[in-house]
Amino acid sequence: MIGDGALENVEAIFAVHVSHEHPTGIIGSRPGPLLAGCGFFRAVISGRKGLAGSPHHSVDPILAASAAVISLQGIVSRESNPLDSQVVSVTSFNGGNNLDMIPETVVIGGTFRAFSNASFYNLLQRIEEVIVEQANVFRCWATVDFFEKESTIYPPTVNDDRMYEHVKKVATDLLGPPNFRVVPPMMGAEDFSFYSQVVPAAFYYIGVRNETLGSTHTGHSPYFMIDEDVLPIGAAVHATIAERYLNEHG
Numbered sequence: 001m002i003g004d005g006a007l008e009n010v011e012a013i014f015a016v017h018v019s020h021e022h023p024t025g026i027i028g029s030r031p032g033p034l035l036a037g038c039g040f041f042r043a044v045i046s047g048r049k050g051l052a053g054s055p056h057h058s059v060d061p062i063l064a065a066s067a068a069v070i071s072l073q074g075i076v077s078r079e080s081n082p083l084d085s086q087v088v089s090v091t092s093f094n095g096g097n098n099l100d101m102i103p104e105t106v107v108i109g110g111t112f113r114a115f116s117n118a119s120f121y122n123l124l125q126r127i128e129e130v131i132v133e134q135a136n137v138f139r140c141w142a143t144v145d146f147f148e149k150e151s152t153i154y155p156p157t158v159n160d161d162r163m164y165e166h167v168k169k170v171a172t173d174l175l176g177p178p179n180f181r182v183v184p185p186m187m188g189a190e191d192f193s194f195y196s197q198v199v200p201a202a203f204y205y206i207g208v209r210n211e212t213l214g215s216t217h218t219g220h221s222p223y224f225m226i227d228e229d230v231l232p233i234g235a236a237v238h239a240t241i242a243e244r245y246l247n248e249h250g
Contacts, residue, residue, distance in 0.1 A: 007198050011249065012163055014241050015192045015203045016234060020218050022207025024227045027171040027237060028183035029204035031164040035157035036087070036113035037120040038189030040147055043068070043131045047140040049104040058102040062095050064138035065106040068131045069093065072110075075126045086123060087113040087187055113187045115156050124153075157193040163202035170241045171204075175233070206234045 007013070022028055045065045050058025069090045080086045090110040096103045112127060114120040128144040135142035146153065171180045183205065192203055208215050210227035217223040 002194060002198060007195065010199050012166075012245055013195050013199045013201045014163065014167065014238070014245075015190075015195075015201070016238050017190075017203065017205050018208045018219055018226065018230070018234075019205035020207075020209050020216055020224075022181065022183075022205060022209055024207055024210050024215070024230050025175065025233045026179050026181060026207035027167075027175065027204055028181040028207070029159060029164055029167055029202065030182050030185065031159050031161050033115040033156050033158050033185055034183075034203055035185070035190045035193065036085075036115050036187045037117065037156040037193070038111060038113050038154040039120065039124060040109065040111050040152055041124075041127055041144055042092075042107065042109040042147070043142055043144045045106045045108070045131070045135050045140050045142045046104065047102070047138075050102045052100050052102055055102060059139045060102050061104070061106040061135075061138075061140050062102065064135045064140040064142075065093065065095070065108050067138060068134040068142075069108060071130050071134050072127065075123065075130065079126065080119070084119055085115055085185070085187065086119055087111070088123060088127065113189065115185060117155065120156070154189045154191060155193045155197055157190045157203055158196055159202045160196070160200035163200050166245060167202045167204050167241055170244055171237055174237055174240060206230060206237070 019028065045061045045068065047059035047061035047064065072088050072090060075088050076086045088110070090108055092109040095106040112123045114123055124146060131144050132142045168180055190203065195201055208227050208230050213227050215225050215227040
């Protein structure tokens with residue numbers, strides 16, 4: 001959409017997302033970084049296939065991949081500033097299903113998150129270095145794909161200070177100060193972040209939590225349901241954010 005010019009001559013952009021962490025109708029946001037940058041990786045570690053009973057005739061990618069998984073945990077715990085939140089998670093490990101063979105290749109994959117571009121791209125660099133060098137230690141070789149051509153590297157979602165203050169003022173004017181909360185950053189990621197790099201932006205949450213109705217599950221859960229009492233509140237807040245911005249800056 002950005003490439004097709006959808007944001008040309010756009011001065012401001014706002015987004016709302018339901019949240020099961022806040023009671024129905026509560027608005028939450030924060031200035032600056034709100035959601036992390038997110039990337040994914042897939043590494044292929046190659047060795048030489050052989051019978052499990054004669055491991056000395058093979059080059060074992062299972063061992064190399066296992067060492068890589070352990071070593072990846074040290075990037076955040078030993079190389080990153082503890083006050084700069086970052087995540088590296090290996091979520092996939094596949095060496096086949098033949099219990100009597102050391103495989104030719106092992107494929108591992110996962111995700112990484114950070115709140116600044118500098119930290120994010122440092123993680124990307126170190127993930128590749130750790131996997132490739134650990135493979136070399138065990139006489140294997142590795143390639144790492146970060147899916148950059150598929151645009152699956154999401155930048156951090158960063159709220160513009162002025163846009164955040166606009167959302168806060170509208171929400172407090174409509175709903176009262178007790179119904180607006182400054183929320184902590186989260187390690188989730190959002191493709192709205194691409195817009196926030198181009199146009200001054202604000203992303204905010206509206207609560208849908210209602211334990212009586214069972215509206216307690218995240219929007220990514222198969223048990224998700226919404227407290228529909230939030231709909232007129234969210235519509236009014238979102239429309240007023242746009243209307244008031246146009247009135248003040250038109």
